[in-house]
Amino acid sequence: MSDFKFDKEAFKKEVKNNVKTLYRRTIDEATPQQTFQAVSYAVKEYIIDNWLATQEVYEKESPKTVYYLSMEFLMGRALGNNLINLTAYQDVKEALEEMGIDLNAVEDQEPDAALGNGGLGRLAACFLDSLTSLGYPAYGCGIRYHYGMFKQKIKNGYQVETPDNWLKNGNPFEVRRDEYAKEVRFGGTIRMQHNYETGRDEFIQENFESVLAIPYDMPIVGYGNNVVNTLRIWDAKAITSFRLDSFDRGEYHKAVEQENLAKTIVEVLYPNDNHYAGKELRLKQQYFFISASLQEAxxxxxxxxxxxxRLHEKVIFQMNDTHPTVAVAELMRLLMDEEGLSWDDAWNVTTKCCAYTNHTIMSEALEKWPIDLFSRLLPRVYQIVEEINRRFVEKVRQMYPGNEEKVRKMAILYDGQVKMAHLAIVAGFSVNGVAKLHTEILKHEELKDFYEMMPEKFNNKTNGITQRRFLLHGNPLLADWVTKHIGDKWITDLSEMAKLKPLADDPKARKEFMEIKYQNKIRLAKYIKEHNGIEVDPESIFDVQVKRLHEYKRQLLNILHVMYLYNQMKEHPEITFYPRTFIFGAKAAAGYKRAKQTIKLINSVADVINNDRSINGKIKVVFIEDYRVSNAELIFAAADVSEQISTASKEASGTGNMKFMLNGAPTLGTMDGANVEIVDEVGMENAFIFGLSSDEVINYENNGGYQPMDIYNSDWELKRVVDQLVDGTYANGDHELYRDLYNSLLNTKSSDRADTYFILKDFRSYAEAQKRVEAAYRDQDRWAKMALLNTASCGKFTSDRTIEEYVADIWKLKKVTVKPDPRL
Ligand code: AZC
Ligand code: PLP
Structure with missing residues (x-):
């Protein structure tokens, strides 16, 4: 399959040589970090030739290319993944073994490239892997944040954020490309001037500040196909380096300001998931990387x-949520002001180049910029937005005469704000949701007016994940087992997994499958021991909820249920209970109080329960510190139960759910996001579904919510659990520590609706589903069958399928072939 040829001796020599030239040391003297760097540079050697060869093909054939514009790329580690996709993992592992080096330990030296928050950023990373492995021309375009997603420490049960200085030791895989630097301008004023030669008005920006955008390229290696695409992330540099003589010309201030702008703009990723903070610096970041990326395209x-x-015949800009939406106006600006096109010509090109993906219906995530901020920072771009809005509003009035309500709801500029989603929909030719249910909700609820006016733009692209990172790399035991039974085609065609289905009835295969799970649980138990100092029993059920901490994801429901179980055990020691380890992992946005309180609550409950000898370790609660891509790979492989318990309608898709499924963990979840499609594939009997449907939730919401007090007053066991939030049980006698969580459920004081996320409403149904989980697990044969069928039914959820759908319906790309470099 691959043309990759590996010369073991040459590789070993290269590693040794790298240690020498980089550090003036012998391999035996090298620190683990130095060994990682040396190995990575040796691997880069293998990538570079294919990278050059791919770019040569692009140069020669000028194929249509997708630019995936995203504020976030949650890449994780590169070394192991690059080796996997070069099909060189085993070879390199052996070569290093011969040198007395353990590849796993080397991989552990690499910091995660955490240039993203969660699902949206990780999806972008999976998409780059699939695009490249399928041979499609693509760039990822983003920001080279100097600090990525913060590192999470747990101190005294609380989340403490520390900076993620991921570039501290240098990034061996990146290449700085000064030759493609671009100027990006902010602020100032626009002077219009008529050019009598061309007969056109020109718009000249004056008194602006500017920065130089410098691209760093990271190779994206396709699986066994010689294709190497590029993730291009932009760094910033002051345009005029500081000059002492600027004192004299009164430009001292400007010089300093430009230095500061360059320094701050790429400093740090905003750590909000599904929440928009509206900070000026964020808009600067957006315009910065968009302008640079578009200029280069x-x-x-x-x-x-x-x-x-005819730009649109060769170029697609896919906007990952509204964060890059300023692209439509910037493209208009570049086409008109720099390339001399008329409005109509520029609009024709723009509306054929730009497409928009929506990732959430959470209203707090919708980006709306105050007009005064937007127009001050981007004066020319704002003029263009005004004109787009003027023309659009005219169209709305034509279509709905006399209906000013429509204008109010649909305008791009309204109420002193620039509504980025509206801009994206109006200027894009495609609007897609990320799972069937989500797209239906967009069409019939959130974006109803737009769907009615332009139904042809709307389409669904159910998310997917890459099996190469999350099975082949993350779960080698299971990967080998799958290959042993059905061959290795699944690596590039996940629908092959269906061939495993008959094995669900084969006792030997079931046993092997469970044994692999057990080994992976031992591996995770070891990680937990090393990183959290907690002993967990790999014989217990590993019940896992890992994802960003958010009220809608309902970690609170999970931990309240643990509290409930614990009460039961204390009260009825005679009840049999299958040992369970509840595993949590989640970062909370730094300013998100309730989310942080929930982390503290989980850790406090863990403290109490884990130290109560009277329950014989039947329940353990573990909060894994610093959940991120690299430890996610270990966690998915070891999970028995996949907790996907969002309030129905709120989780647009979820992708963690798919990774658990791939690794043989049945879903315990609501009928939300892609869970619906997971159940379609694996069958209701191989999942544990509970809770309100999205229709029911939406119905309640449209009618002012429900009365959690009724439930609280009629269910004494649940009441007791809720009361334990404020009776000091989990707070060393402090009654106030979790008062806000308590209030959020019963709304005695808070200003929102009571129990916005239907936690009390869904509690009984959840507890009952948890009972079904336990019953199913007790029957090991039945469990093995369910788990195996989850792995066997996950074919649909590869991002390869998702990308093929984007290509067929939106991007219309053609595959390229890259021959191996003959010099190799
Ligand atoms: C997430 C959605 O919450 C999640 O359901 C989905 O799987 C993922 O995108 C990929 O589509 N959304 C975000 O992370 N959104 C933002 C704005 O952060
Ligand atoms: N964070 C990391 C590190 C992940 O690997 C994933 C999985 O896709 C996510 C966040 C998103 O998880 P979820 O879809 O459960 O929100």
Whole structure:
């Protein structure tokens, strides 16, 4: 399959040589970090030739290319994944073993590239893997944040954020490309001037501040196909380096300001997931990487094409949520002001180049910029947005005469705000949701008016994940087992997994499957011991909820249920109970109080329960510190139960759910997001579904919510659990520590609706589903069958399938083939 040829001796020599030239040391003297660097540089050698060869093909054939514009790329570690996709993992592992080096330990030296928050950023990373493995021309475009997602420490049960200085030791895989630097301008004023030669008005920005955008390229290695695409992330540099003589010209201030702007703009990723903070610096970040990426895309196009009016035949800009939406106005600006197109020509190109993906219906995530901020920072871009809005509103009035309500609801500029989602929908030719249910909710609820006006734009692209990272790399035991039974085609065609289905009835295969799970649980138990100092029993059920901490994801429901079980055990020691380890992992946005309180609550409950000898370790609660891509790989492989318990309608898709399924963990979840499609594939009998449906939730919401007090007053066991939030049981006698969580459920004081996320409403149904989990697990044969069928039914959820759908319906790309470099 792959043309990769591996010369073991040459590789070993290269590693030794790298240690020497980089550090003036012998391999025996090298620190683990130095060994990681040396190995990575040796691997980069293998990547570079294919990278060059791929770019040569692009240069020659000038194929249509997708630019995936995203504020976030949650890449995780590169070394292991690159080796996997080079099909060189085993070879390199052996070569290093011969040198007395353990590849796993080397991999552990690499910091995660955590340039993203959660699902949205990780999806972008999976998409790059699939695009490249399928051979499609693509760039990821983003920001080279100097600090990625913060590192999480748990101190005294509380989350403490520390900076993620991921570039501290240098990034061996990146290449700085000064030759593609671009200027990006902010602020100032616009002077219009008529050009009598061309007969056109020109718009000249004056008194602006500017920064230089410098791209760093990271290789994205396709699986066994010689294709290497590029993740291009932009760093910032002051345009005029500090000059002492600027004192004299009164430009001292400006010089300092430009230095500061360059320094702050790429400093840090905003750590909010599904929540928009509205900070000026964030808008600067957005415009910064968008302007640079678009300028470069146009330059690249012009290097092999001459008619800018046909840009859309070669270029697609896919906007990952509304964060990059300023792209539509910036593209108009570049086409008109720099390339000399008329409004109509520029609009024709723009609306054929830009497409928008929506990832959430959470209203607090919708980006709306105050007009005064937006127009001050981006004066020319704002003029263009005004004109787009003017023309659009005219169209709305034509279509719905006399219906000013429509204008109010649909305008891009309204109420002193620029509504980015509206801009994306109006200027994009495609609007997609990320799972069937989510797309239906967009069409019939959130974006109803837009769907009615332009139904042809709307389409669904159910998310997916890459099996190469999350099975082949993350779970080698299971990967080998799958290959042993059905061959290795699944690596590039996950629908092959269906061939495992007959094995669900084969006792020997079931036993092997469970044994692998057990080994993976031992591996995770070891990680937990090393990192959390807690002993967990790999014989217990590993019940796992790992994802960002958010009220809608309902970690609170999970931990309240643990408290409930614990009460039961204390009260009825005679009840039999299958040992269970409840595993949590989640970062809370730094400013999200309730989310942080929930982390403290989970840790306090863990403290009490884990130290209560009277329950014989039947329940353990573990909060894994610093949940991120690298430890996620271990966690998915070891999970028995996949907790996907969001309030129905709130989780657009979820992708963690798919990774658990791939690794043989049945879903305990609501009918939300992609859970619905998971159940379609694996069958209701192989999942544990509970709770309100999305229709029911939406219905309640449209009618002012429900009365949690009724439930609280009629269910004494649940009441007791809720009361334990404020009676000091889990707070060393402090009655106030969790008061806000308590209030959020019963709304005695808070201003929101009571129990916005239907936790009390769904509690009984959840507890009952948990009972079904236990019963199913007790029957090991039945469990093995369910688990195995989850793995066997996950074919649909590969991001390869998702990408093929984007290509067929939106991007219309063609595959390229890259021959191996003959010099190799
Ligand atoms: C997430 C959604 O919450 C999640 O359901 C989905 O699987 C994922 O995107 C990928 O589509 N959304 C975000 O992370 N959104 C933001 C704005 O942070
Ligand atoms: N964070 C990490 C590190 C992940 O690997 C994933 C999985 O896709 C997510 C966040 C998203 O998880 P979920 O879909 O459960 O929100």
């Amino acid at each position: 146009i330059d690249k196009y012009k290097r092999s094409n001459d008619d800018i009016r």
